[in-house]
Amino acid sequence: MIKQLLFIFCFLFLNLFAQAEQTPNIVLIMADDLGIDSVEDYGGRQYKTPVMSQLAKEGMRFTHAYAQPLCTNTRIQLMTGIYNHRNWLAFGVLDPQAKTFGHYLQEAGYKTAIVGKWQLQSYDPPDYPGAAKRRDKGMHVNKAGFDDYCLWHTHHTEDKGSRYPDPKINLNGKYLTDTKGKYGPDIWADYICDYVRQKHEKPFFLYYPMALPHNPFSPTPDSPEWKDSERRFDEENHFYGDMVEYTDKVLGRIVNAIDVAGIAENTLLIFYSDNGTNQKILTETDWGLSQGGKGLSIDAGVHVPLYVRWKGEVAAGAVNHNLVDSTDFLPTILEAAGAPIPAKEGLDGISFFHQLLDQRGPERPWVFYHYDPRPGWDKHKFTLHRFVQDRRYKLYDNGILIDVENDPLEQHLIYAEDDTRATAAARRKFQRVLHEKYDEWRNLRPANNRQVQ
Missing domain, CATH: 3.40.720.10 (Alkaline Phosphatase, subunit A)
Incomplete structure (x- = not known):
């Protein structure tokens, strides 16, 4: 029994050593x-x-x-x-x-x-x-x-x-x-x-x-x-x-x-x-x-x-x-x-x-963006943008959906009334993310702001 335990210990030690190497x-x-x-x-x-x-x-x-x-x-x-x-x-x-x-x-x-x-x-x-x-x-x-x-x-x-x-x-x-x-x-x-x-x-x-x-x-x-x-x-x-x-x-x-x-x-x-x-x-x-x-x-x-x-x-x-x-x-x-x-x-x-x-x-x-570089020098020209995307679609928190794969310049806006089955599914998925992240931000923002404002 002792030999078996020693064997197991040596095996584990050598394995950990090999991983470290x-x-x-x-x-x-x-x-x-x-x-x-x-x-x-x-x-x-x-x-x-x-x-x-x-x-x-x-x-x-x-x-x-x-x-x-x-x-x-x-x-x-x-x-x-x-x-x-x-x-x-x-x-x-x-x-x-x-x-x-x-x-x-x-x-x-x-x-x-x-x-x-x-x-x-x-x-x-x-x-x-x-x-x-x-x-x-x-x-x-x-x-x-x-x-x-x-x-x-x-x-x-x-x-x-x-x-x-x-x-x-x-x-x-x-x-x-x-x-x-x-x-x-x-x-x-x-x-x-x-x-x-x-x-x-x-x-x-x-x-x-x-x-x-x-x-x-x-x-x-x-x-x-x-x-x-x-x-x-x-x-x-x-x-x-x-x-x-x-x-x-x-x-x-x-x-x-x-x-x-x-x-x-x-x-x-x-x-x-x-x-x-x-x-x-x-x-x-x-x-x-x-x-x-x-x-x-x-x-x-x-x-x-x-x-x-x-x-x-x-x-x-x-x-x-x-x-x-x-x-x-x-x-x-x-x-x-x-x-x-x-x-x-x-x-x-x-x-x-x-x-x-x-x-x-x-x-x-998906990739989530909470993008607002303010406050800071020269950053007054920016505003808050919150959006989510995958490889095909992107949804902003104002409800505008983009087919980013086919419209990278975002010139064709997709509203809810224009949804197909695919865009409606993407919209629902992304809306859940935006709502969840908004609640997190609302709870954390006051403490973060107090450090610099």
Whole structure:
């Protein structure tokens, strides 16, 4: 009997040890303002994105990944796994009491780092109406669950400096002093490449919220104008294309660093975007000339690229047509890390980790949006939009239904009296979601508002 117990104990120990050995590093990269219209794999014709295409060949590409229409809205959902209607405070402000994926992964035994753009501590300039109630009310990055950071815009907006030429970058509490003549994305790429080459005693989680290709649309080091130091701060829309291609180039540097370090088989790499392309940009696509939809609730504002690579685990060349939204990343990476998904936190996200491994499991039936970037500088022009969608239909809380698959610009409104059997079924399903989320918001809103108003 004792021998049998010892055998069982040894078997369980070795099994747990083997699982620990397989716990992957996780690298999550999120572009800033990159819609599907700008990416070749999704029908973009104007810019070259070969590294993204490489990720599609070596891993899985998702055709129906969605984000909120603006960056803070997506970033908060991404980092907390919770919809905006439950924890929104203000634009550029992450609730300092929130628990981020950095915190969760530290608890799971990971070394954590964040590189790129923060912009979640303080956003309003001092002379903006109501700013005094919101300034410095957001989470400080040194309390966000990351052991190391290399970031732009970690404090007040008026002190943020440049993110591109001569950038102002905070490295673990001290600003770099040698950035003159350098390009912000190159500094971050250097940091990341060095980070993945290091020998880590435990698995690492590296989150890279990129600055690219967000405006100001200015020359990159690959633009001819960069050679003239006087032109590096030029702002012209045509530089957007250079910035998209530099986004792809930086991504390529990171992919190559992972491969050269010999950790591709033990690194889950995810590439995503926080919202659609800037509205100032017109892009040639398979469906014609496409205007960016950043800030808008139409498909061009929320439909974004998503690639996942984990060599030897995620099937190469796989295409996934299931729905994914920004709340799903936190439970997905927790499951990848072998960490429990906390029931008490009431996460809204649904893990898609099993889909990466071609296993059965829950699939997201719809994507919910509670989109209102107010309060915040320059956000007075926005209003609240609440809507739900799946791959085919979208319902706004004013009763307007859209056949988004066939009408991405939302020019043909479907009212209840126009319903077919299919649209009526979609309307009933989505109305239940909207009613449920409205009740949650009504109960939580007073406490959230008191923090910033």
